[in-house]
Amino acid sequence: MTVFHSLVIVLLLGTLLNAYVPPRIFPWFNMLSLAFPVLMILNVGMILLWIVLWKKRAVVFLLLSLFLINPVKRWINFSTTKEQRGNLKIVSLNTKGGLLYGYEKIYDYLKNTDADIILAQEYSTEFNVQGYQYQTDSYEIVALNSKYKIIRQGKIATVGNGNSFFADVEVHGKTIRLINVYLSPFSFEKGKVKPTEDLDQNKVKLRYVIRKLVPTFKNHQDEVADIKKAIAESPYPVILAGDFNAVPNSYEYYQIGKNLKDVFVETGTGSATSFHDYKFPIRIDYVFCSPEIKPVSYKVDRSVKLSDHYPVITEFKID
Structure with missing residues (x-):
């Protein structure tokens, strides 16, 4: 489960590379942007699970998720x-x-x-x-x-x-x-x-x-x-x-x-x-x-x- 959650976080952070890597060089980062909402739902669900299980790794995943605040606001925002x-x-x-x-x-x-x-x-x-x-x-x-x-x-x-x-x-x-x-x-x-x-x-x-x-x-x-x-x-x-x-x-x-x-x-x-x-x-x-x-x-x-x-x-x- 930890490996799976780590993979989800890596894929989510991979979407940030779309700011630098054009599709003619590597189009697969742009593919990740399509999956972003689903990956984010999985990420939140896993964090809640670690909290319920009282696992310290919840803090690590929460900290990593801070890099995704702005990407999330582009989908759902509370101005x-x-x-x-x-x-x-x-x-x-x-x-x-x-x-x-x-x-x-x-x-x-x-x-x-x-x-x-x-x-x-x-x-x-x-x-x-x-x-x-x-x-x-x-x-x-x-x-x-x-x-x-x-x-x-x-x-x-x-x-x-x-x-x-x-x-x-x-x-x-x-x-x-x-x-x-x-x-x-x-x-x-x-x-x-x-x-x-x-x-x-x-x-x-x-x-x-x-x-x-x-x-x-x-x-x-x-x-x-x-x-x-x-x-x-x-x-x-x-x-x-x-x-x-x-x-x-x-x-x-x-x-x-x-x-x-x-x-x-x-x-x-x-x-x-x-x-x-x-x-x-x-x-x-x-x-x-x-x-x-x-x-x-x-x-x-x-x-x-x-x-x-x-x-x-x-x-x-x-x-």
Whole structure:
């Protein structure tokens, strides 16, 4: 049992290496980020068992687990930030092309949020919410609607099936660069992912998943490099949002979020999981901002089902 628990801790700590090791060199650390919630549940369960058994090794495992506080907060957080009123409200939503519930329902919801800026990913037609005067050009599957003037915009060159762009927006006398991110999807066939009671079938499905994951991780590495460059070269503070098709503590998370604040970690409470198409919920939608921008709130709105993603609503204080 001690050996097993030690292995769990080693695997959990291995996810920290995603901050340094790119998928083209060693993609298996990125695989560990997918298993992080399950491994963490095992870790907590084992620590509780050692405490019940009154074993001193519980202290050792507790101390090692302190290195995992921030990685856990990227999934589940209890922010102590006092609620304030923001003056910039942003909604980000992967619309799934309007295939599940239709664009009329999506547009009605987004209009009723009274957001200042809407970021959409994976849309299939012209994206135009009533009441929003400014829209970005067509960048394929990613779009932005704004009540504030867009003064400049441009595509961020990426490989694979992802797409990203930037839009510089005038907000309360300041210019903010909005970056809308959609990294290449894995495009799993659900029937080939769902586990069965047949062990041989599960082995086939595992090989299928790995064949999908590894090449996409490598594509993400190139896409992330282009997005990082756009952030670094921005003359303005940045708010970055979208669908990463990557979980917290992954290479994608560490690299894109470098030198930015994860708005959920700063102000969110509860779970940040936003993708609900599988039985096991995961977080692949994010909002980040530059240090000079003050985030006020972060909410995943699970009261509605508009696609296989829940909307992410954030507020900021722009002085």
